[in-house]
Amino acid sequence: MRLHEHEAATFFQQAGVPVPPFAVVRSPDEARAALDRVGLPAVLKSQVLVGSRGKHGGILSAGSSDEVCQQASSLLGSQVRGFAVQSVMIVRKVDIARELYAGITVDAMAGAITVILGSVGGIDVETIARERPETLFRRTIRPPAQLRGHEARALAAEAGFSGDLMVRIAEVLMALYRVFCTSDALIAEVNPLAVTPDQALWALDAVMEVDDAALFRHPEMPKDALERIEHPLERAAKRIGVSYVDLDGDIAILSSGAGLGMATMDVVGQRLRPANFLETGGGITEELMYRTTAHVLRKPGLRGLLINLYGGINPIHEGAKGIVRALKERPVAFPVVAKALGNRQEETWATLREAGVIIVTDITTEAAVDALDRALQDRQGRTAGGGA
Amino acid sequence: MSILLNRRTRVLVQGITGKIGQAQTRWMKEYGTNIVAGVTPGRGGVSVEGVPVFDSVRAAVTATGAEASVFFVPARAVKDTLFETLEAGIRLVVVVTEHVPVHDTMEMRAEAKKSGAMLLGPTTPGILTVGEAKMGIIPGNLFPPAGGSVGVVSRSGTLAYEVGGILAKAGTVPNTVVGMGADPVVLTDLADILRLFAADPETAFVTIVGEVGGVQEEMAAEYIAREFPKPVIAYIAGRNTPEGKRMGHAGAIVQRGMGSVAGKVAALERAGAHIAHTPAEVGELARRLACSSGSSR
Incomplete structure (x- = not known):
């Protein structure tokens, strides 16, 4: 969850970062x-x-x-x-003599925390990294190890600071590091960290994103995580408990994993245009699939629905009942193709077939897209034939 | 042959009394896995699917000689549970649980390096040794009864099933399918799993199933170029993923110019890997590789 600037500033200030x-x-x-x-x-x-x-x-x-x-x-x-x-x-408003960058983030490559101090700030860190990489100084910290005072001071010294200012910059890094850890943050950033003409330090912006997976242990965090998702369909999906990304095509996709969902988009995208990305994760129940199916069908202008599921942790035979219930309540005029494999696949196929879903038993997602493509062409052919 | 897990490995199930733990224990046993014990604190003394349940990992290890563990415990309990498991001497752990806080994972990762244990996850489907045993949730019925000579390692779960199944259908049957976990920070790196396949004399070649986001494939490419002795096929999902969008789990996001499909493909291609553009292409490449190297199955 991304925090508003004033929320992040409050947490930073409580930890000891100087905020005007x-x-x-x-x-x-x-x-x-x-x-x-x-x-x-x-x-x-x-x-x-x-x-x-x-x-x-x-x-x-x-x-x-x-x-x-x-x-x-x-x-x-x-x-x-x-x-x-x-x-x-x-x-x-404060007078600015010089702008620095201070940020703490998760470094996926190291699987650890990275502390970054930039001797130039005020522009976004990606731009600094690209154009003036020599101004950025880093330390990697592997939890449960902590950032120590001497390490923070060494970083400030490397960045060219000395005396009292060096010590106070290190203190800002220590404070940011504390709030980063105690808040389960993914990023805590001050840009710019301003130095005034009389050598005072002020945080003139505050950016913080908190790990959604850790919100359960942070009663101090805002409670409206869902409301912060801008897109209405994406927000509604999150409320159901699935991930949805709106795209500009007309083939709805429903998959049971992120990797599978992305591969489905890859294959669909070769010939047709995906209307959305949707993945359920490992929590499929009849009710979840009912709500999820109804959800993807809300988008106007669809031409087809492709369902791609694996029964590993997911009881897909239960999910199938939910899909059928949604399709019965809101019958669609376009083809629905399902590839559903894994534990209890035969029961799943029987349930879906009864509702008129085209079942593909081949393992490749290509086969499912072929079937959908064929069904779309048949339909087009029939429509053209009927009109002649 | 296989890596990590065979039909003799004595497996412990943590969180065995939960709905998922119980159902998956049944599937794992049916597949042939040697499940010797379960642990759920407070439920010691009961039995689930014929498996004795203990209150602590140490009690389970003492009574049954369990040597590997698979987790179906809630995300908030994973870190604590892992420390208990490592302290009891277990050296192979599969963390199936999704939505583990990344700060917990970072701490567990440091502990894993210290202990020398092999830890997979979080958000992993686990390990399946074809025809022998499985730890985790990979469906067994996608594979033929006997294993072949292709190693499979995947970041995604469901995509591991698809590619594993495609390889089997192409006649190039996997020996071990390993899910390394789909989170941005995982407990063991892709390159570490490739090392095991490198050392396994029965593995002829390896298939990597990657996806957009993170830097695992890029790091693995460096290792492959440097010293990996076997052919590699790679499929990276997410060509049509819009930049900055999170696709499901947190791992799948392109940010700050890192982790794009194009970048991963280029790095792996430079390292000599054969690139598949779709899952089905993995089967074609594998068939060709099997013929040219003279290895069957």
Whole structure:
């Protein structure tokens, strides 16, 4: 789950990262009132879960109370890169002498945590890595090992800092590292970490994403993880407990694993156009498949449905009953092809056949796509023949 | 021949009294697996599918000599359970469980390296040694009764079934199918599993089933180029995956220019692997390889 900037900033601040005074507001009046705590001049930042807000007009600055009020009313209710702005973070503006980058993330290659300090910041880290890789300094930490103070100081020294500033940068890294670990984060990033002309350090942005799999042990995290999924069909699928990605084709796909789902898209994509990616994971029940089938059929303009299942951990014979129930409630005019193999495959085939589903018993997904393609062509031929 | 698991291996099932643990224990036993014990804390003394259940791994090991373990325990209990299992001396563990927090996996991975144990997962379908035994959830009925000489290692579960079945149908029967786990961080790397196939005299060649996201295939390509002595066929799923989209489990995402299908294919091709563009093509490549190398089955 991606956190809003103000949520991440709160966690960072609690851990000891210096964050300038800020407030979160939902109306221009609240914005004016917040200035007591924040002070002027101020920066107004749209709270939307998307990057490059500044470039797209989502960040404004204001020097007076009236200006804050005006800017807040122009941002609230507007859209930034297609995301509705429901709240604005007002932050005290600070003078910037220099910008750094500080980030902690999971490094899949090492299977460990990477601590990154950049002597240049303010632009996204991918760009820095591409254009100025010599400005990025890293340490790999293998939990349960922790980032030690001397390691953080060595990193700051490598990046060219000395004296008191070196020590304070190391303290920021330590604080970020603590919040990264205690929050089960996938990323915790401050960019830019600003140095003021009088050598003060301030975190001027806060990015954090928390591992969804670990939310069960984080009662302090926001409770609206599902609401943060932007696409309505993808959100509805998550609520059912399956993964759905909307695509622009017209062949609906229903698969029982991510790898299989992607391979199905590969094969379908050679001749036809997938309408979606959908995978159930290992939790198939009759009810889940009923809801999942009804879900993929909600998309308008479909020409076919391809079902690709394996009975390993999944009781596909139970799932088949759910598919049939959905198809009976909402009969479709297009061909439905199913390849379902593994434990209790014969029962699965019998259940699906009764509902008019075309069954493919060959192991290859190609065979299933062939069958669907043939059914589509037959239909076209019949339609053309009927019209002649 | 096979790697990791054979019909004599004494297997423990953790989480055996759960619905999935119980059903899968039945499938594993029917396939021929030598399941000697189960563990569910608090349920010691009962029996599931004829298998005695113990309260702790140590008690199960002492009573039955269990030497390998398969997990059907809830995600939140996996880390703790793994530490118990390693402390009891077990050196082969299959973590079938999905949705394990990645911070837990990182800690388990460091422990695995220290202990020298072979740990597969999380989110793995497990190991199936054709015609002998299986730990995990790979359906046995996709394979013929006797194993051949093709090693299969896959990141995805369901795709391992499909490619394993395609190889069998092509007459190039797998010996061992290994799922390494579909999460972005896994307990054992692809290259470590390839090492086992390299050392197995009965494995003629290996098929890698990869997918978009992560860097396992890229790391394995380096190892293959350096020293892997056998032919490799590779299929990487996810050519039509839009960038930045998470396809199911967290592993399958292209980000920051890393983990694209094109990058993986290029790395493996440079390492000398034969690339299949679809699952079915794996069968054709395998048939050709079997003929040219003179190896049958």
